[in-house]
Amino acid sequence: MKPSSRIPPEIISYCDRYAEGLAELTTNRERIDVMKDLLPELLRDKQLFHRILHDLIERGEYPDLRYATMFDSEYILYTHPGHLFSLRMFIWKPGTYDPIHDHNSWGVIGPVIGHLEVINYRRIDNGSQEGHARLVETNRQTIQPGDTYFVLPLNDGIHKTGNPTAETIIQVSIYGEGQAKRDHINGFNLETNITYPIFAPKIKKKHLAMMALSCLDSQ
Numbered sequence: 001m002k003p004s005s006r007i008p009p010e011i012i013s014y015c016d017r018y019a020e021g022l023a024e025l026t027t028n029r030e031r032i033d034v035m036k037d038l039l040p041e042l043l044r045d046k047q048l049f050h051r052i053l054h055d056l057i058e059r060g061e062y063p064d065l066r067y068a069t070m071f072d073s074e075y076i077l078y079t080h081p082g083h084l085f086s087l088r089m090f091i092w093k094p095g096t097y098d099p100i101h102d103h104n105s106w107g108v109i110g111p112v113i114g115h116l117e118v119i120n121y122r123r124i125d126n127g128s129q130e131g132h133a134r135l136v137e138t139n140r141q142t143i144q145p146g147d148t149y150f151v152l153p154l155n156d157g158i159h160k161t162g163n164p165t166a167e168t169i170i171q172v173s174i175y176g177e178g179q180a181k182r183d184h185i186n187g188f189n190l191e192t193n194i195t196y197p198i199f200a201p202k203i204k205k206k207h208l209a210m211m212a213l214s215c216l217d218s219q
């Protein structure tokens with residue numbers, strides 16, 4: 001069975017519409033506006049998420065759990081064959097947050113169930129010191145089920161998301177194609193002002209392999 005044949009037809013149909021809506025656009029603002037219009041219909045399709053989660057538990061075929069993701073709570077729902085976008089689901093246990101981070105692309109995000117907290121930050125340093133960043137919190141919002149918020153690439157979209165409630169959150173995100181020339185996103189430590197790279201597991205393993213290979217070569 002081809003992996004694509006396990007993707008629910010509803011997800012393929014939603015994503016075909018996203019691809020059509022995004023195809024001719026040239027600015028992130030336009031892409032975000034289109035997805036702010038299109039994503040809520042999927043976010044309100046609780047029956048579909050019920051079936052996806054039920055089938056995942058029963059059969060374990062979709063989403064593909066063998067695909068290693070950057071965050072443990074992340075599931076890949078769809079990747080556009082032309083790399084125009086990816087659609088991901090995140091499941092937030094009560095009280096869990098991701099680290100403060102940026103993104104390499106635009107994104108539109110919203111909860112299917114639960115009240116998602118988003119805390120946004122702005123850099124107040126001039127970026128001249130590699131590995132350091134001073135941040136100030138600019139605002140915090142609670143995103144209601146079916147509503148969306150958006151992120152911009154790099155320093156224009158530094159944020160942290162999570163679940164301040166006692167209920168589990170199902171969140172869906174659509175991210176555009178990477179627009180930064182780097183193989184990671186940045187994490188930010190608010191206490192130490194240190195930034196650090198967060199790598200996808202595949203990249204992390206390649207880096208380890210490169211280190212091991214250069215060690216072998218030097219012997």
Ligand SMILES: [Fe+2]
Pocket residue numbers: 101102103151159161
């Ligand atoms: Fe994020």
